[in-house]
Amino acid sequence: MIKDNSPGTYTGAGILSAFAASLCCIAPVIAIFAGSSSIASNFSWLDPARPYLIGLSITILAFAWYLNLKGAKTPDLECNCETSKMESFLHSKSFLSTVTLFAVIMMTFPLYAEIFYPGPKAGTTKISVAGANQQVIFKIQGMTCEACEAHVNNELSKVPGVLAYKTSYSHSNTLVTFDSSKVNIKTLEAAISRTGYKVLK
Numbered sequence: 494m495i496k497d498n499s500p501g502t503y504t505g506a507g508i509l510s511a512f513a514a515s516l517c518c519i520a521p522v523i524a525i526f527a528g529s530s531s532i533a534s535n536f537s538w539l540d541p542a543r544p545y546l547i548g549l550s551i552t553i554l555a556f557a558w559y560l561n562l563k564g565a566k567t568p569d570l571e572c573n574c575e576t577s578k579m580e581s582f583l584h585s586k587s588f589l590s591t592v593t594l595f596a597v598i599m600m601t602f603p604l605y606a607e608i609f610y611p612g613p614k615a616g617t618t619k620i621s622v623a624g625a626n627q628q629v630i631f632k633i634q635g636m637t638c639e640a641c642e643a644h645v646n647n648e649l650s651k652v653p654g655v656l657a658y659k660t661s662y663s664h665s666n667t668l669v670t671f672d673s674s675k676v677n678i679k680t681l682e683a684a685i686s687r688t689g690y691k692v693l694k
Contacts, residue, residue: 506553543637547600554593561589606640625674626656631682635690636662648684652676 561584582588636642642660645667649658654675660667669681682692 550596550600554589554596557589558593561586603638603640606638606643625672626670627673628668628670629678629681631667631669631685632693633660633665633667633685633690634693636660636665638662641688641690644688645685645690648688649681652680652684655681 633645636645639662641662645660646658649655649660649667649669652671654672655669656672657670658667667685671681685692
């Protein structure tokens with residue numbers, strides 16, 4: 494049996510690990526468009542493995558490029574027939590370049606994920622009587638990147654009476670300024686919980 498050392502053998506593994514590396518940040522965006530925001534935190538367990546998955550992707554793709562540039566070919570001792578056009582494309586530099594570009598886009602997704610979130614709804618920042626304005630800090634478990642912050646902010650922006658919010662995944666919290674005559678803390682907590690992240694007591 495001949496071992497296949499062609500670049501095409503490794504591109505699938507490289508793209509899969511790149512996708513897995515950013516799945517925790519892709520899921521909230523998919524959830525927003527799917528209308529089911531609670532699934533977003535289901536992939537937060539991948540976050541600690543993210544640096545390793547990125548390293549694995551880079552290693553696999555670098556090896557695939559090494560084989561491609563070296564000119565590795567799959568020997569076939571049983572048949573001298575020509576390979577199909579589709580098979581030769583899967584082993585081409587064009588295909589490997591496309592896969593590498595896609596992997597880079599996936600690995601860097603957390604850096605630009607917030608552009609996929611809709612802006613705050615108009616009317617959510619109306620100023621009310623100063624005496625009714627309050628602030629509360631919620632500790633949140635499960636946020637892993639800027640996309641998670643945008644996910645929480647998106648839910649808070651939908652709540653009437655919320656005046657401002659500042660969410661930080663690195664500090665695992667959100668600071669919410671709200672009009673207590675229009676909304677209470679339990680409603681705010683419920684809005685954050687709809688994202689799938691856990692509000693810590």
